[in-house]
Amino acid sequence: MKNDTIHLMGVYTGTIMKSWFQYKVDAVLRSLAVFLREATGIIVIYFTLLKFDTLNGWDIYELLFLFSLLFLTYGVLIIFFTGLRDFGRTVRDGGFDRFILRPRGLLFQLIFSNADWFAAIGHGGLGIVLFVFSAGNVGITWNAGSVIYYITAVIGGVLIQGAIFLFLATLNIYLLETNSLKELFYWNMRKFAGYPISIFHKAIQFCMIYVVPFAFVNYFPAQYLLRKEDMAGYPSVYMYLTPAVGAVLYLVTYGFWRYSLRFYKSSGN
Amino acid sequence: MSFIEVNEVSKTFRVSKRSAGIPGMLANLVVPKYEKKRAVNNISFSIEQGEMVGFIGPNGAGKSTTIKMLSGILYPDTGSVRVNGYIPYRQRKEYVGSIGVVFGQKSQLQWDLPVIDSFELLKAIYRVPDEVYQKNLKRFMDMLDMSGFINHPVRQLSLGQRMRADIVAALLHSPQIVFFDEPTIGVDVVGKETIRNFICELNAKDKVTMLFTTHDMQDIEKTCKRLIIIDKGSKVYDGLLSGIRDAYGTTRQVDVEFAQDCTVLPIEHVEIKELDFPSGRKKRFLFESREVQIDSLMNSLLADYAIRDLTVSEPEIEGLIRKIYNGEVAQ
Numbered sequence: 217m218k219n220d221t222i223h224l225m226g227v228y229t230g231t232i233m234k235s236w237f238q239y240k241v242d243a244v245l246r247s248l249a250v251f252l253r254e255a256t257g258i259i260v261i262y263f264t265l266l267k268f269d270t271l272n273g274w275d276i277y278e279l280l281f282l283f284s285l286l287f288l289t290y291g292v293l294i295i296f297f298t299g300l301r302d303f304g305r306t307v308r309d310g311g312f313d314r315f316i317l318r319p320r321g322l323l324f325q326l327i328f329s330n331a332d333w334f335a336a337i338g339h340g341g342l343g344i345v346l347f348v349f350s351a352g353n354v355g356i357t358w359n360a361g362s363v364i365y366y367i368t369a370v371i372g373g374v375l376i377q378g379a380i381f382l383f384l385a386t387l388n389i390y391l392l393e394t395n396s397l398k399e400l401f402y403w404n405m406r407k408f409a410g411y412p413i414s415i416f417h418k419a420i421q422f423c424m425i426y427v428v429p430f431a432f433v434n435y436f437p438a439q440y441l442l443r444k445e446d447m448a449g450y451p452s453v454y455m456y457l458t459p460a461v462g463a464v465l466y467l468v469t470y471g472f473w474r475y476s477l478r479f480y481k482s483s484g485n
Numbered sequence: 486m487s488f489i490e491v492n493e494v495s496k497t498f499r500v501s502k503r504s505a506g507i508p509g510m511l512a513n514l515v516v517p518k519y520e521k522k523r524a525v526n527n528i529s530f531s532i533e534q535g536e537m538v539g540f541i542g543p544n545g546a547g548k549s550t551t552i553k554m555l556s557g558i559l560y561p562d563t564g565s566v567r568v569n570g571y572i573p574y575r576q577r578k579e580y581v582g583s584i585g586v587v588f589g590q591k592s593q594l595q596w597d598l599p600v601i602d603s604f605e606l607l608k609a610i611y612r613v614p615d616e617v618y619q620k621n622l623k624r625f626m627d628m629l630d631m632s633g634f635i636n637h638p639v640r641q642l643s644l645g646q647r648m649r650a651d652i653v654a655a656l657l658h659s660p661q662i663v664f665f666d667e668p669t670i671g672v673d674v675v676g677k678e679t680i681r682n683f684i685c686e687l688n689a690k691d692k693v694t695m696l697f698t699t700h701d702m703q704d705i706e707k708t709c710k711r712l713i714i715i716d717k718g719s720k721v722y723d724g725l726l727s728g729i730r731d732a733y734g735t736t737r738q739v740d741v742e743f744a745q746d747c748t749v750l751p752i753e754h755v756e757i758k759e760l761d762f763p764s765g766r767k768k769r770f771l772f773e774s775r776e777v778q779i780d781s782l783m784n785s786l787l788a789d790y791a792i793r794d795l796t797v798s799e800p801e802i803e804g805l806i807r808k809i810y811n812g813e814v815a816q
Binding site: 220223224227228231234235238239309310313314316317318319320321478480481482 | 578584598602605638
């Protein structure tokens with residue numbers, strides 16, 4: 217990467233930070249609000265699951281470990297992909313025209329000119345809390361191998377979800393608004409991803425693996441570390457595929473994005 | 486080859502078309518209907534380096550679409566655009582560093598931050614060297630009298646201040662070409678004058694090529710020698726501003742105030758209007774310059790009537806433009 221690219225990333229980040237800290241109290245409260253909103257969901261699930269011993273062989277700590285991957289990857293994701301999350305609005309208010317008029321990569325500008333640090337702190341913070349709470353109680357031996365595996369799995373999980381965001385953002389070029397699609401394909405699938413996919417109907421499992429591959433974000437990486445019996449239902453190679461799925465999906469979606477840009481119609485005046 | 490070449494360019498948008506109300510909405514959901522709207526229709530023109538050209542037309546004429554194709558935001562459907570040797574929509578990254586665009590209706594400044602922070606960000610984006618940045622910033626701030634609000638958050642600025650800041654933002658990287666899309670919209674008389682003077686000076690001293698879109702004819706009259714008018718996507722005039730009068734402004738008007746009430750006998754080819762009805766003391770005489778000699782009309786009036794005051798006027802550009810928009814003159 218060229219030196220001035222890194223410099224620009226720094227200036228962008230500084231600008232974002234300054235904007236957030238124009239409203240200091242709000243910045244703290246919103247991070248807290250995101251954290252509490254997500255944590256409430258987890259607490260409800262926690263007490264519900266206490267009624268059961270295990271869910272398809274998964275005990276409560278293992279389930280929380282599964283959740284922690286979902287929140288951690290989202291926390292990292294939203295630092296880099298807020299611009300894609302909000303892309304519909306950027307197109308509609310003409311902000312994307314402005315990106316086109318600047319001599320930098322479009323995706324680069326989208327990614328680095330915006331970062332939702334509230335969501336990052338809220339989700340990422342919860343992910344860390346869940347990880348700390350569960351990781352010592354699920355029988356994982358933490359050595360160099362498993363740590364490296366874990367980090368690449370997180371990166372792969374971020375890329376998978378980033379590709380989904382990029383795909384939905386690209387559809388904006390054609391449809392102008394894709395929030396309902398995001399609700400359907402991202403957030404609904406993400407709700408399933410909180411649980412071991414083996415408890416669901418085959419059709420849902422198929423979706424989670426091959427359509428919106430959330431299974432590679434947390435289920436298969438967790439399986440590598442936990443080795444639960446229900447993994448027998450899937451090819452064991454899937455436990456190693458997360459980084460590859462992330463990279464391939466992201467590259468393919470990037471091609472779709474590049475191809476679609478020529479159809480961009482700009483908003484009115 | 487000219488600096489800016491626009492060659493038989495057309496652009497059509499697909500507009501969703503639905504009938505009113507909930508039934509219309511539902512029908513559209515099942516069978517979407519689209520209508521093709523030709524925003525720009527086979528337009529050609531060329532602009533030389535250092536020229537300053539007014540680009541006007543009624544709302545929806547295709548001005549913004551043309552500017553968006555010139556600046557690389559939109560691909561034309563047919564035809565070609567070439568600016569400074571670049572094809573804007575194909576060589577975007579190389580090209581846009583040499584242009585500046587001001588959208589009067591859309592700020593590019595960071596809403597919550599002081600103006601200077603947006604400038605610093607643009608400096609990094611455009612890779613503007615330190616000394617160039619400092620020199621430009623100081624010069625533009627003096628010219629536009631901005632030192633009073635450079636450290637204020639953009640959200641607290643008046644519209645006139647924000648517009649000046651936006652103009653500077655588009656110029657910090659010393660672009661060779663600037664597209665102004667309504668840079669005086671909503672700005673008060675003094676502010677407009679400041680902006681016009683600034684634009685004139687930039688063109689005169691730095692030889693920056695400019696295309697200037699506006700609805701305020703005074704903007705054009707005070708800045709541009711050349712004018713392009715488009716209407717319904719097609720070019721209807723391209724030439725000198727003064728040429729508008731020669732081409733369309735052949736009507737002359739003489740307002741006369743008589744010493745007392747009087748009735749004027751009809752004169753051939755001259756339309757007479759009462760200006761001070763019911764008294765007959767003030768009248769307006771309208772005629773085509775090629776049909777009636779102005780001196781013979783004056784002589785006959787002065788010979789026959791006692792006249793207190795008399796003004797001869799040419800039609801105003803603004804009135805002529807209005808006639809062109811309304812289709813009242815042959816094109």
